Amino acid sequence: MNIPLLDLKAQYSQIREEVQAAINEVMESQHFILGPKVQELEEAIASYSQTKYALGVSSGTDALLLALMALEVGKDDIVITTPYSFFATAGCVARLGAIPKFVDIDEKTFNIDPEQLKTMLNSLTPDEHKRLKAVIPVHLFGQMADMEKILPICQEHNVPIIEDAAQAIGSECLLNGQVKRAGSIGAIGCFSFFPSKNLGGIGDGGMVVTNDPVLYEKMKIMRVHGSSPKYYHKFIGGNFRLDAIQAAVLLVKLQYLDTWTAQRQQHAKAYRTLLENNASVQLPPCIHDETNAPKHHHIYNQFCIRTEKRDELKNHLQENGIATEIYYPLPLHMQECFRYLGHRKGDFPKTEKAAATSLALPVFPELTKAQMEETVKVIHQFTS
Structure with missing residues (x-):
């Protein structure tokens, strides 16, 4: 018996007509970049993730990169994260000239160990603390990190959290007795719609979510090369836009x-x-x-x-x-x-x-x- 790790053909066979209709709608509209389909998906993901705002981006990697850029992470800054994750988690930090500092995992969860995170933060020199720009807990394999412990530790040190929720859309945890979803707790949450994810597109795609209106507006501008209005550049951003055809397919899949x-x-x-x-x-x-x-x-x-x-x-x-x-x-x-x-x-x-x-x-x-x-x-x- 041949058993695949993932069978996307089996999934597609069940939703083929809906997906093809969604793709055809985009083709007929000839509106391929951002637009109403992307906005519809953004509103749906924000609601699903219990956040106020969401922005469709070009990949989960670019979601992390955009989040770091919005927090003005740059040369010789420090970002703390886990060494047990997909490369993009630390790779995006290094791309900006910042220094990834690693904290070991809790072997019971595969996720960053809150106690070792606390030790790391307490051990930083005054200069290092000044250069500390973010902590990135990774919700690995679909289970959230222990945010009930991580959040107060980061609040004590006044450092923002970027949630790497690439593998964890819809995953939940208890925080002060309330059910919270992945991406809704930190300053910014990052999702991936790579085809192998639980909510996967037909190519690359991602999403950033936040409850902060200032960060939302900043990332919205940075997503289009930092341009607002068009051709007038307030920030140095990038081409981080989500394609409409990806949004259309994801809207179909989100229902399931x-x-x-x-x-x-x-x-x-x-x-x-x-x-x-x-x-x-x-x-x-x-x-x-x-x-x-x-x-x-x-x-x-x-x-x-x-x-x-x-x-x-x-x-x-x-x-x-x-x-x-x-x-x-x-x-x-x-x-x-x-x-x-x-x-x-x-x-x-x-x-x-x-x-x-x-x-x-x-x-x-x-x-x-x-x-x-x-x-x-x-x-x-x-x-x-």
Whole structure:
């Protein structure tokens, strides 16, 4: 049985007519850049994410870049984040000439450790604190970082939060007894609509969200090369615009997002049941007690198990036709391009262990019971 990590064709087959009609509408309008479809999507995402404002942008990477630029991050400034994330999280910081400072993860959640974040902030020199411009917690694999602890720590140090919610649209956490969605807590939230995301487009796309009207207006101008009015440039911005055809497709898919999320959660629950007695496999961590958690506390963009023989298991699954993926095999602090930061192996041991042991299994909404049972059967065969 061949089992893909993600089956976008299965998803498309269910919504083909709606997607094609949406694309045709844009083609007939011949309005391809920004415009009413993008505005409609922005309003829908703002509402879905419990924020006042949203801006469609060209990718999740550009969402992060725009957020950093709006906060005036520049040469030799400091931005604190996690070394266990997709490259864009730290890459955008470095592109602006700023310095990414890493904080290790909580091995129970894969997300940045609030206690180590607190220690890092308290250890900064007065000069470093002056250059500190942002903290970027990453809501990795679809589960929010512990914002109930992170927010007051950052407030104490008067440093804004940029939420990297590229993998976590709709994910929720409890904050002071209230359910809050990813992107709604920090100064700016950043989403990706890369095709593999829970809400994926037909190419690159992204979104920034905020509750701050000043930041919203600034990012709106910066999205179009810092021009307002046209050809008069208040800021140095970029070409960060979202295409109308992406917005049209995303508006169709947004109607199904909660259903797809529920299906991913059902698959995760089934995996947990099927794998709970396998001592060689560590199941994905959950930050909340399942019984008291918000409905969408984990949206499972990825379902990542951990095992000491990760590479061997991956090869075994591949030999049996089952696709998996490693997110991420080399932590950011060990990447060649960040060698100038002076980190060594062992600096962030929990991150390094996660990078060496985690393996993403198929968890897409259209995954069948038979496919899931076959995946688990092959895992049991390897570990027994």
